[in-house]
Structure formats: structure tokens, C-alpha cells
Amino acid sequence: MAEIDKIAAELRPRSGKSSARAARRAGQIPGVLYGGEGPPLAIALNRRELDRELAKGRFSTRLLDLEVDGKVERVLPREVQFHVVTDQPLHADFMRLTAGASVTVMVPVHFVNEVDSPGIKLGGVLNVVRHRVEFRCRADQIPEFITVDLAGRAIGDSIHISAVKLPEGVTPTITDRDFTIATIAAPTLKLEIETPAAAAVTPEAAAAATPAPAAPGKG
Amino acid sequence: MLQPNRTKYRKAFKGRIHGNAKGATSLNFGAFGLKAMEPERVSARQLEAARRAIVRHMKRQGKMWIRVFPDVPVSKKPTEVRMGKGKGTPELWVVRVKPGRILFELDGVSPAVAKEACELGAAKLPIACKFIVRPTEA
The missing domain is CATH 2.40.240.10 (Ribosomal Protein L25; Chain P)
Known part of the structure; x- marks a missing residue:
């Protein structure tokens, strides 16, 4: 310790x-x-x-x-x-x-072997769904972090808690489902070319598209 | 540019911005972010300019999130029109930003690139901002 x-x-x-x-x-x-x-x-x-x-x-x-x-x-x-x-x-x-108390703590997640992930090599982005995961364990056995191995992960893959090797005596508080820790997403950033039609949208046009407000009701 | 698809009312009061942000004050998605330090109405056009500056500096890498949405219509009267005769027509959409509010979040780029991108984005905004990093966990 x-x-x-x-x-x-x-x-x-x-x-x-x-x-x-x-x-x-x-x-x-x-x-x-x-x-x-x-x-x-x-x-x-x-x-x-x-x-x-x-x-x-x-x-x-x-x-x-x-x-x-x-x-x-x-x-x-x-x-x-x-x-x-x-x-x-x-x-x-x-x-x-x-002495011997058990506690619920949020433990940080570390990601390793990013260079061995074909998804990240192809420009995918590691989308961390949970930066920290809640665990229940003895107070003197709180892990410093949990490690997620990204080797072999492609774009579109999800990494769930079941794929993570947890230390003994450490259990996640969410037990009803195999929750997601991270995904490898395709990059969403694009250098967009602004179209004249998109630029022409004004609040006036949006207001025109709104339906007539309901009759005011009091009380 | 960001704007609502439909609204319940066409025009809104100007309003005043009091106090600090109560929510959206810490990073929820990415590892880096841009935090507002002053209260101000930020327009959709300014947000879009900041977004473009950030995205261009990130060069198609990484991921970004916009944590604000301009949903307050601002009206203006035409030039050379006498006062009175009712409120002007809606001209732009703004978001009322309070100090402490996270405006943008980034991830998937190096800290140096994220900082430079955020500084370029902050230069497009009418308020002082600061670059923030998710606290070290280990």
C-alpha cells in the first residue's frame, strides 16, 4: 500500500x-x-x-x-x-x-496501448464515456486506477466493464448491466464549406417556421 | 450556425445576467475546455466563428463538444426609424453566458494543440475565457 x-x-x-x-x-x-x-x-x-x-x-x-x-x-x-x-x-x-470499512469510491480509468489500436491509427477518437468508475471495496484496497487495454480495438468498438480486469475485492456498484467505459468513434470534425442557403437562415425565418402560439390561458 | 428549430414566442426580453453559472461549470465530455470568465450575451455567429477557429486548428483530429446553445432571439429596429411603434424584428440568436460556464470541450488532441485551438477560439468571443484541463487523476 x-x-x-x-x-x-x-x-x-x-x-x-x-x-x-x-x-x-x-x-x-x-x-x-x-x-x-x-x-x-x-x-x-x-x-x-x-x-x-x-x-x-x-x-x-x-x-x-x-x-x-x-x-x-x-x-x-x-x-x-x-x-x-x-x-x-x-x-x-x-x-x-x-478498521475494515468498505467504501464506495470513484476510481479513475487509464487507457493503455493506444498505438496498438487499429481504430485510433486510422484516425478514430477514443471517446471516453466514463472517466471514472464507481466501485465498492475495502478502504485499504482502493485501486489507484483501472487499466483499459486498447490493443486491437477498431473504429466502432465499445469497451465494457466486463473487458476490464479488476483487482480482487473490487466490485462495480452498477451490477444490472455491462456498462460502457469507452468507445472508439470516427472523427466528427469536418472543415465545412458554408453553403449560401445555410447562411441565409435568420431568426426571422425560424420565427416564420414556428406555429402560431397557443391562446394565452390565465390561471 | 446554431439556432432553435422552432420557438414558443418570437421575441424575448433583453434581460440581465446576474451571478455565476450554476451548472455546466466542469468538464463532462472531453479532457480540455474553454471556460467563460465574464457575463455576456454571445451570439450564434460568434460561437460559430470560435468553433471554426478551434476545428481548423485541430486539423480534422480529435472531437469537440459545444456546451451552450443560442436560444434567445435579439430584435433590432431598422436604421433611420423613429422610436416607438413596437419592438423590432428578431435579427440574431444569442446565449446568455454566466461566468464559470464551459463553452467548448475538446478531446483527442495533444494539450498544446488544444490550448492553442482554445486561445484562437476565445479570440472570436466577446468575453475573457480560460483554458481548462481535466484534473490529473493519477
């Missing part, structure tokens, strides 16, 4: 938006620690430390040791919220893990 990183946090005195905003003003990232046997705790993380862990990748499938006021707990990050414009982290959720 990979080395477990340690991340420090402070207790926040209160929960709620005012406390979260105060933490952000102080250069910290508000978060919450829940699950296991302890009570849910409002915490604040060091922004730089969290950024460093996020940059390492696989943040949501890696176990961490979270030190809150001197007490170290084994946790699994469950969610990080990001600002929609700046993409800076706004909040982080951590779940306490108990």
Missing part, C-alpha cells in the same frame, strides 16, 4: 457560512470531518497544504492521516468544492474510516 500522507487541520469553533467565510478570510479552507464513531467536526485546513495534496492527484481515492488538534485520524476525502470561476478550493469533506 502506498505511503499515507499527513495533513493538519484546526477545529473551527462554529459551523455555518460565517465561520466558513472567516476561515477563508484567514487563508484557510473550511471543511468537515464526519463518519466513524466520533461526532462531526467543523475544521479548517491550511490552503497551501490542501493545494499540495490536490496537485498530487487522486485526491478522492487516497487515504490521508488528518491531524485535528493533535489527534490523528485515518480519513478518506469525500468531496472538494471549487469556485466555479477561479477554480480555487472552497470546502473539503473528509470521512473517518474504521
Whole structure:
């Protein structure tokens, strides 16, 4: 098992938006620690430390040791919220893990042997349907990634979960069907030559094509 | 150019664009994308210009997705017409874009080509945009 990183946090005195905003003003990232046997705790993380862990990748499938006021707990990050414009982290959720706990995690998919795929050689595009797949497994056996072999795949082929060799003890949460992970599609990009007829379509023409609106009904 | 096939009403209010995008703020399909940083009405013509710039730079490789659709009609009065006498005729279709909205997604090309293509596409749009990459998973 990979080395477990340690991340420090402070207790926040209160929960709620005012406390979260105060933490952000102080250069910290508000978060919450829940699950296991302890009570849910409002915490604040060091922004730089969290950024460093996020940059390492696989943040949501890696176990961490979270030190809150001197007490170290084994946790699994469950969610990080990001600002929609700046993409800076706004909040982080951590779940306490108990011994032998099983968890549901989203595991990234890696694709190998793209050069051995006749479909991709012919200009096909690997269309990834699921960049991550949800699995249920023990917390200490979370796979880093699952590998999909593209060797011998032609344009039009679909790669389903049944074609992927999964580690022992790891089961997909979707069990009712053999779901698709990726397909090899023909390239859809074309350098189109604009036709005069296509260019002449205006909103006025589209409006003319619309049926008369129904009689307004009130109440 | 993108436009609705049929609409319930011919003309729409101008409206105002408030706040940040609530949906379509992260990549859903491709590995790269172009994210709006400012609020603005983007016309179908501008979107088409951006799409062409991106596609041409990708040179028939890869795949792209357009995550917005211009479905708001904008009306204009003819030149040298006095004010009043009703609203003008619909002239163009726009999409109201909020900051944080993903406009285009790309996949199947190298990061360098995707970045250059997105920069060329962003130059055709009336708003500041940024190039985004799917976060590393491993």
C-alpha cells in the first residue's frame, strides 16, 4: 500500500457560512470531518497544504492521516468544492474510516496501448464515456486506477466493464448491466464549406417556421 | 450556425445576467475546455466563428463538444426609424453566458494543440475565457 500522507487541520469553533467565510478570510479552507464513531467536526485546513495534496492527484481515492488538534485520524476525502470561476478550493469533506470499512469510491480509468489500436491509427477518437468508475471495496484496497487495454480495438468498438480486469475485492456498484467505459468513434470534425442557403437562415425565418402560439390561458 | 428549430414566442426580453453559472461549470465530455470568465450575451455567429477557429486548428483530429446553445432571439429596429411603434424584428440568436460556464470541450488532441485551438477560439468571443484541463487523476 502506498505511503499515507499527513495533513493538519484546526477545529473551527462554529459551523455555518460565517465561520466558513472567516476561515477563508484567514487563508484557510473550511471543511468537515464526519463518519466513524466520533461526532462531526467543523475544521479548517491550511490552503497551501490542501493545494499540495490536490496537485498530487487522486485526491478522492487516497487515504490521508488528518491531524485535528493533535489527534490523528485515518480519513478518506469525500468531496472538494471549487469556485466555479477561479477554480480555487472552497470546502473539503473528509470521512473517518474504521478498521475494515468498505467504501464506495470513484476510481479513475487509464487507457493503455493506444498505438496498438487499429481504430485510433486510422484516425478514430477514443471517446471516453466514463472517466471514472464507481466501485465498492475495502478502504485499504482502493485501486489507484483501472487499466483499459486498447490493443486491437477498431473504429466502432465499445469497451465494457466486463473487458476490464479488476483487482480482487473490487466490485462495480452498477451490477444490472455491462456498462460502457469507452468507445472508439470516427472523427466528427469536418472543415465545412458554408453553403449560401445555410447562411441565409435568420431568426426571422425560424420565427416564420414556428406555429402560431397557443391562446394565452390565465390561471 | 446554431439556432432553435422552432420557438414558443418570437421575441424575448433583453434581460440581465446576474451571478455565476450554476451548472455546466466542469468538464463532462472531453479532457480540455474553454471556460467563460465574464457575463455576456454571445451570439450564434460568434460561437460559430470560435468553433471554426478551434476545428481548423485541430486539423480534422480529435472531437469537440459545444456546451451552450443560442436560444434567445435579439430584435433590432431598422436604421433611420423613429422610436416607438413596437419592438423590432428578431435579427440574431444569442446565449446568455454566466461566468464559470464551459463553452467548448475538446478531446483527442495533444494539450498544446488544444490550448492553442482554445486561445484562437476565445479570440472570436466577446468575453475573457480560460483554458481548462481535466484534473490529473493519477
